Amino acid sequence: MAQQTPxxxxxxxxTGTAFDRDxxxxxxxxxxxxxxxxxxxxxxxxxxxxxxxxxGLILICIVxxxxxxxxxxxxxxxxxxxxxxxxxxxxTGVIMVLLLGEIxxxxxxxxxxxxxxxxxxAVRVGIPEWAAIAAAAATGLIIGILHGTLFAKVGxxxxxxxxxxxxxxxxxxxxxxxxxxTINISDSGPIAALTHTFFVPAFGWGIAAVAVGAFxxxxxxxxxxxxxxxxxxxxxxxxxxxxxxxxxPVFGSVYILNQYKGLPLALIxxxxxxxxxxxxxxxxxxxxxxxxxxxxxxAARRAGINVDRVRISVxxxxxxxxxxxxxxxxxxxxxxxxDTAAGEELMMGIAAAVIGGTSLFGGRGNAYSALLGGLVLGxxxxxxxxxQMGTPVRFMxxxxxxxxAVTLDAMSRRSRRAHARGG
Amino acid sequence: MSRPVLELSGISKSFGAVQALNQVDLAxxxxxxVALLGDNGAGKSTLVKxxxxxxxxxxxxxxxxxxxxxxxxPADAQRLGIATIYQDLALCDNLDIVANLFxxxxxxxxxxxxxxDMERRATELLDxxxxxxxSLRVPVAxxxxxxxxxxxxxxxxxxxxxxxxxDEPTAALGVAQxxxxxxxxxxLRDRGLGVILVSHNMAxxxxxxxxxxxxxxxxxxxxxxxxxxxxxxxxxxITGASDNPVSRRASVTRTEEA
Numbered sequence: 017m018a019q020q021t022p023x024x025x026x027x028x029x030x031t032g033t034a035f036d037r038d039x040x041x042x043x044x045x046x047x048x049x050x051x052x053x054x055x056x057x058x059x060x061x062x063x064x065x066x067x068x069x070x071x072g073l074i075l076i077c078i079v080x081x082x083x084x085x086x087x088x089x090x091x092x093x094x095x096x097x098x099x100x101x102x103x104x105x106x107x108t109g110v111i112m113v114l115l116l117g118e119i120x121x122x123x124x125x126x127x128x129x130x131x132x133x134x135x136x137x138a139v140r141v142g143i144p145e146w147a148a149i150a151a152a153a154a155t156g157l158i159i160g161i162l163h164g165t166l167f168a169k170v171g172x173x174x175x176x177x178x179x180x181x182x183x184x185x186x187x188x189x190x191x192x193x194x195x196x197x198t199i200n201i202s203d204s205g206p207i208a209a210l211t212h213t214f215f216v217p218a219f220g221w222g223i224a225a226v227a228v229g230a231f232x233x234x235x236x237x238x239x240x241x242x243x244x245x246x247x248x249x250x251x252x253x254x255x256x257x258x259x260x261x262x263x264x265p266v267f268g269s270v271y272i273l274n275q276y277k278g279l280p281l282a283l284i285x286x287x288x289x290x291x292x293x294x295x296x297x298x299x300x301x302x303x304x305x306x307x308x309x310x311x312x313x314x315a316a317r318r319a320g321i322n323v324d325r326v327r328i329s330v331x332x333x334x335x336x337x338x339x340x341x342x343x344x345x346x347x348x349x350x351x352x353x354x355d356t357a358a359g360e361e362l363m364m365g366i367a368a369a370v371i372g373g374t375s376l377f378g379g380r381g382n383a384y385s386a387l388l389g390g391l392v393l394g395x396x397x398x399x400x401x402x403x404q405m406g407t408p409v410r411f412m413x414x415x416x417x418x419x420x421a422v423t424l425d426a427m428s429r430r431s432r433r434a435h436a437r438g439g
Numbered sequence: 440m441s442r443p444v445l446e447l448s449g450i451s452k453s454f455g456a457v458q459a460l461n462q463v464d465l466a467x468x469x470x471x472x473v474a475l476l477g478d479n480g481a482g483k484s485t486l487v488k489x490x491x492x493x494x495x496x497x498x499x500x501x502x503x504x505x506x507x508x509x510x511x512x513p514a515d516a517q518r519l520g521i522a523t524i525y526q527d528l529a530l531c532d533n534l535d536i537v538a539n540l541f542x543x544x545x546x547x548x549x550x551x552x553x554x555x556d557m558e559r560r561a562t563e564l565l566d567x568x569x570x571x572x573x574s575l576r577v578p579v580a581x582x583x584x585x586x587x588x589x590x591x592x593x594x595x596x597x598x599x600x601x602x603x604x605x606d607e608p609t610a611a612l613g614v615a616q617x618x619x620x621x622x623x624x625x626x627l628r629d630r631g632l633g634v635i636l637v638s639h640n641m642a643x644x645x646x647x648x649x650x651x652x653x654x655x656x657x658x659x660x661x662x663x664x665x666x667x668x669x670x671x672x673x674x675x676x677i678t679g680a681s682d683n684p685v686s687r688r689a690s691v692t693r694t695e696e697a
Contacts, residue, residue, distance in 0.1 A: 238555070245559045299551040304534075308542055311533030318493065318529045319543035320514040379533035432580075 051254060066373055068424055069388045072417070076392065080399030087399055090275035097273070098211050100394035101282040102127075102344035102357075106365040107372070107386040108289055109337030112330045114369055115297070115310045117378020118174035122163065122181030124362030126335045127342030129185040130155045132192035134343055135199035135352035138207065145205045149343055156339025157332050159185065164331030168324040174331075182362070190354060198353040201346060210347040213281035220270040220279035228263045235259070282344060287387065289337070294383035306330060311379035341365075360411075367414065368393050371421040377429060392417065442505055444469050444633045445490070445521065445602050450499035452485055459485040460496065461657045467602060467633035472624060474644040474665070475637045477654035478677055483637050486654065487606050490635070491523035492516040517543070522595035523604040530587055532580035536572060537561045539579050540594045564593055568623060585616035592623055602633040609643055621647050641670060655679050 080087040106123045113120040130152040138148035163181055167174045193199060201207050215223075235255050242249040250258075273279050297303035305326045308316040317323045345361075346352045370376060371392050372385025393414060400410045443466040452460040460482045467473045477483045488494040490501075492510040501508050503519050510516050516523065530539045537558050546553045546560070561575055570589050572582075579587060588608060595603055605624070609617040624647045627634050638644055644651055645665060653660040653676040661676035 241555045242558075245555050247555065247558050247562070295551075301545045301547060301552060304538060304542070304545055304552060307534060308531045308538075311531035312529070315529040315531045316542070318491070318513050318523070318525065320517045321543050322514070379531075 051251075051257070066384065066388055069371060069373055069385075069392060069421070072371075072420075073388065073392050073395065076395050076399070080395065080402070084399065084402045087402055090272050092398060092402065093269075094214075094273050094276040094280060096391075096394045096398045097269075097283040097286075098280045098348065099398070100390040101211065101280075101286040102341045102348060103361050103365050103368065103393075104286045104341070104386050104390040105289060105344060106338045106341035106357075106361065107368040107390055108293055108383060109334035109341075110366050111369045111372075111374050111381055111383060111385055112293070112297075112306065112337075113174070113334045114374050114376060115306050115378065115381050116327060116330055117310050118167070118327075119366070119376075120163070120178045120331065120334050120338075121175065121362065122159075122178040122185060123334065123338040123341070123365050124357045124359075125182050125185035125189065126156055126159050126338040127345065127357035127361060128189040129159070129192070129342075130339030131342035131346045131352040131356045132189045132199075134207070134346055135201060136192050138201060138205075139199050145202070145207050149207065152343055153336055153339050156336040156342075159339075160332035160335025161328060163335060164328030167331065168327035186358060189356070189358070193352065193354055198351050200351045203350050207343065207347050208350060209281070210285065211280070211282040211344055212347070214277035215279045215281070215284075217270075217274040217278055220274055221267075223279060223284065224266045224270045228259065228266055231262055232259050282348075285344070286390075289340075290383050290387050297383055302326075302329075307379055338365075364393055364414070367418045367421075370425065371417060373421075373425075375425050375429065376422065377425070389421075443467060443502070444504055446502040446505075447486075447490070448500050448502070450486065450489055450496045450501075452489060452494065452496045459657050460489070462499070463654065463657070463659055465635075465652055465659075467635055469601070469633055470628055470631045471650065472628050472634040472636055472648045474648035474651045475635055475654065476639075476644065476651055476673065476677055477660075480656075481654040481677075482657040483654055484606065485657075487523065487525075487604055487635075487637055490516065490521060490604055492521075517598060520599070520601035521604060522598050522600035522602070523606070524588075524591045524595050524608060525606050530579045530591060533578055535578055536575045536582075536590055539590060540564070540597060542594070544598055560597070561593075564597065565589075568593060570619075584611045585613060585619075588612060588616070588620065589623075592620065596627075600632065602635065603627055604635045604637075606637045607639065608636070609638070609640060617643070641673070644673075645670070653677055 077088060086092055106127055110120055110123055133155045134148050134152035137143050137151050138145050143151075159181070163174075163177050166172045166177045203212075232255070235250070235258065239249040239255060270279060273283075297306060305316065305321050308319065308321060309323050309326050313323050316326075341361075342357050345356050349356070368389030369381070369385050370389070372387070372389030374381025374385040396413055396417065397410060400406075400413065446464075446466040448464045450460050450463045450465075451458070463482065463486060465473070465475070465486065475483055475486065485494070489496045490510070492513045492515050495509075495511045501510055508515075508519060510519070510521075513523075531542065534542065537554070540561050541557045546556045548556070558575055565572055565575075568589070570586075570593070572586065572590075579590060582590065588611070592603075592605070592608065608620050608624075612620060621643060624634055624636065628647075628649075636644070636648060648665045651661075651663045651665050651668070651673055653663070653673065655677065656679075660679065661673075663673055663676070
């Protein structure tokens, strides 16, 4: 069964060569020149990848550093990474929904309602904080299942379901918090620890070494397997380039963060979820189903994929991540209030996903968009704060960045169409 | 005579007031190519959807290797061993060739997708079909119509099906690609698969089909051995009359030739 060749055929394979490919599209990827050529071809074909957002992020950092000398200081960067974790988790969830070609407008309200559940249970009811965290996450999960079921089974457009959720769950949040409006949590419990824990330098270095080491080992192992199976594999040069491209920012961040308090737990949680979701999307059958439903729901259905179940599960995961984001927001401010995730978090969460490079048109994107987009928006917020510019300027600049990102998305989609490389 | 691998009897299906299928029977033996013929609106596509589990019939029985089965979802048909290749192809444009070939039947190792195994098998499969593809890692949106059709058929073969359902497989193809698809159909038959070929193209039907089952206005309108039946007889069954524009034209042409 395992090694059975699906179609046995007598004459053609005997005479034909084993690999008969169009030579124009063969890429050797052995020399630096061919590596560069491959990158150039992809960019021209509209497959920009994370390039625009990385360039944008570097530009933003340079501009703010020139305007304020403390922008790239360890303290500011440390604060920035802790600040983006909450909304970043919400973005990770929205990316899943965007991959389906849908939208979730309720992430802010779900985060707020879950935050209220967390605070009420931990403070008013007085159950252990870890149990309250689990309950808040479960709240998000259940809300998401509700949204997903209404969308997938009943057929209400996701836009409308989550618009109702935007209003309704904020109502729940207000109701739970009651007239006081604010519940303060203990500043020494597990909830507070989520965003106020920093690791000693050695631990940070260790995490960085393990992460980069795992990447190198798995890449080497995978490419060796490909080569052994007679498939086109990455050259050692390309593996080296990729490893360095990962190692420099990872070790660089740890170095900078160690100058202040050390690697923040919040950043580890956020990046951990991003990496986990990235692996899930790219390496598991479930992730493949999500992309398939986003690329063509009917094709996916005909391939035997349970489209409804994929849709419901995606909305469930998205809302659960929103709840986790809400927990991080509570942790950071030591309180759940009427304002928790009730303001710009929804828009920033969705904007970060698009700025990070996940398409609004479905089927294209990756979990790393949450990290990259979150960093861009976090850097803008932080830089403008240092320059003592208020919310009005920040909203306008964020809008501009979002517009640029969406324009790039639409343009690269047109370019892909022109180069016939998929919508 | 071998037992039919798939046998439908008395299948009816209506959409509102429209009776798309009315007591339709159809059977296919292992190693047999049955052409499903009919004019536009005769119910061919509806019947295909019933077999594939996209729509289920209102009434009637489906027998699989002699046993009565229910096909309510595409997954049911797939599990039985019915592979369907649609007219509109139904590939996911954003996924590459390997991902499309293995869509819904991905190979995994330790819980993760085994891309190496899938790509190796895909290469073997396409090579065995003498199919030339630029690269197996391009999104299928970049392929031509013929290439997409080949990928769709190749995908069906990966599931080790017993019955293959082809809906107008050559409708949009060039001459060489049509010949390639017909070769492929013969290879499927030689492997002992039952093939149901929905087609408008009489030349294709005569080239590869063993039997021609004709539908007309949602009912069975004849079941012919292709070898011993004339073109006119089949056309008459499709249109419902021996005196029809197609056969009249054919007889005029023949008289002129003589």
